[in-house]
Amino acid sequence: MFNTILGCLGCSQSGTAGGHFYVLEIELNYFQPLYPFLIGWAAILVSNSFAVIGLVNGLVQLALFALVVCVPIWRTGRMSYVDIGWPWGLVLMALLAFGLSDGYWLRSLVISLLLAGVGLRMGLGALNFWRLGLLKKELPRYQYQRIRWQEEGKHHEGLALQVDAIAQGLANASFLALPIFMLAANPSQQFSLLEVVGLSVSLVALCLESLADVQKVNFLRAMKRQGKYNQVCDVGLWRYCRHPNYFYEWMVWNGMVIAAVPSWLALQGSESLTIWGMLGVGLLFTSKVMYKTLVYTTGAVARAIHACCSTSSATRRLAGSCASSPATSCFAGALRLRRRSP
Numbered sequence: 001m002f003n004t005i006l007g008c009l010g011c012s013q014s015g016t017a018g019g020h021f022y023v024l025e026i027e028l029n030y031f032q033p034l035y036p037f038l039i040g041w042a043a044i045l046v047s048n049s050f051a052v053i054g055l056v057n058g059l060v061q062l063a064l065f066a067l068v069v070c071v072p073i074w075r076t077g078r079m080s081y082v083d084i085g086w087p088w089g090l091v092l093m094a095l096l097a098f099g100l101s102d103g104y105w106l107r108s109l110v111i112s113l114l115l116a117g118v119g120l121r122m123g124l125g126a127l128n129f130w131r132l133g134l135l136k137k138e139l140p141r142y143q144y145q146r147i148r149w150q151e152e153g154k155h156h157e158g159l160a161l162q163v164d165a166i167a168q169g170l171a172n173a174s175f176l177a178l179p180i181f182m183l184a185a186n187p188s189q190q191f192s193l194l195e196v197v198g199l200s201v202s203l204v205a206l207c208l209e210s211l212a213d214v215q216k217v218n219f220l221r222a223m224k225r226q227g228k229y230n231q232v233c234d235v236g237l238w239r240y241c242r243h244p245n246y247f248y249e250w251m252v253w254n255g256m257v258i259a260a261v262p263s264w265l266a267l268q269g270s271e272s273l274t275i276w277g278m279l280g281v282g283l284l285f286t287s288k289v290m291y292k293t294l295v296y297t298t299g300a301v302a303r304a305i306h307a308c309c310s311t312s313s314a315t316r317r318l319a320g321s322c323a324s325s326p327a328t329s330c331f332a333g334a335l336r337l338r339r340r341s342p
Helices: 027-046 052-074 082-100 105-131 142-152 158-175 178-185 193-225 244-269 273-297 300-307 311-323 325-333
Strands: 004-011 020-025
Touching: 004 158, 027 052, 027 158, 027 178, 027 273, 082 158, 082 178, 105 244, 142 158, 158 300, 158 311, 158 325, 178 244, 178 273, 193 311, 244 273, 273 300
Parallel strands: none
Antiparallel strands: 004 020
């Protein structure tokens, strides 16, 4: 499970009770989350089509995360600042895609506006959280990370915090940037059927995700007025899907991947077969990265684990169902659970 390099530097020192041995332990397991994103970014950098914008975007994302996420994490020990850095990184990516890409301007504008909408929806909400002082306490989904790190044998929490934060920034520099760059660089002035379908899926999913957030906020406010806490939201879209906001966020990115397929196919003549194939695999990884993040890393399962600490029996029962089958019960499954008093 662990990749550990043990280096022993033996330094015999005369005049003492013996030799002193200094053991240098480097646990590569901490850095494993970074490897896929570094490979994805490297594929972008060696391509003929996206080397420049890929380099600029990557440096911008890393600078943003260093200032907005990594430094606050170092000072406070809380990972919740990722909620500010990640969406505003998408906004910056949208600006770069429109400003630096030389594809058909209308297609570039459409995908840039869509991505900016995704980022602004979450980014403005995160700034409001910060303004209200809600980031002074670690958000539940990031409290779960400590449990995950312990299970993985990661005992240096400070290092694990920084690596996971940097991984989010590298995601913006690699796989999440691929469909955006491909669409923005496509010179064709004709929109294909796949592009129309994919962009429509993304737009509808973004609207439904926003609706789900509004429904949950209204539900929580209503429960607070009634003096009820730890209740399971089962109104509106939440009646049919345990986490509709996560599900529709995933569909936003799936729509972008679908829309980018014609642009990827058009790259075959300008890229070597190896690079073209790597970019195609990376495009598929966009969906996988978002699914894993939204279900297992900071999304559905993380919330389920936190819910197990709730005093509500209904919430604990729901959490158990989610933990046992996160992909169906927690993420996209139709799980109906009536609200019950604690």
